[in-house]
Amino acid sequence: DAGVIQSPRHEVTEMGQEVTLRCKPISGHDYLFWYRQTMMRGLELLIYFNNNVPIDDSGMPEDRFSAKMPNASFSTLKIQPSEPRDSAVYFCASSRPRAYGYTFGSGTRLTVV
């Protein structure tokens, strides 16, 4: 199993540009989570899906952030327009039904200049 796959690994973009982060969960995992890691707040949950349906997006910072899961094997997190304060590492994680732990991807380091 290749694990949770995120792309790109690094993204540098200019303020105001659209950024799209991608995630492929582990096959058979029906939960998918997007987290953001910052020094101040640690790992923050942004949004999670169950069977491709968004369940809780209360962690999404503002309307500039959106996430989709068009099928069981793909999800995107989009920021439009991006701002310097969005600079962070973004992680995707997935889990099996009734599992307590998550499997994380390697993350996307986003830098907005």
Place this chain on the structure above:
Amino acid sequence: DQQVKQNSPSLSVQEGRISILNCDYTNSMFDYFLWYKKYPAEGPTFLISISSIKDKNEDGRFTVFLNKSAKHLSLHIVPSQPGDSAVYFCAAWGSARQLTFGSGTQLTVLP
């Protein structure tokens, strides 16, 4: 308001000694706790967990202790090794189908 708190951002320990990482929580509905370990440029990986019906769980050099009355858990690493240097996240599972993470503690094991 953070429901899971790791008040020590960093900890340095000599190789061979014990490392103790602490975590406090505020939500009494949390019933399962996990520790994750994260190396630079990698995602967090599961390390050890404990159910709220237990007060101790051991796995090799790693032991997690849970004090429900104090809403406190700790991770003990004995003996500490340089390869244990990483960021450690405490996480808690409640009624919502999601993990709540602490802010992490950077452990540095000095050779």
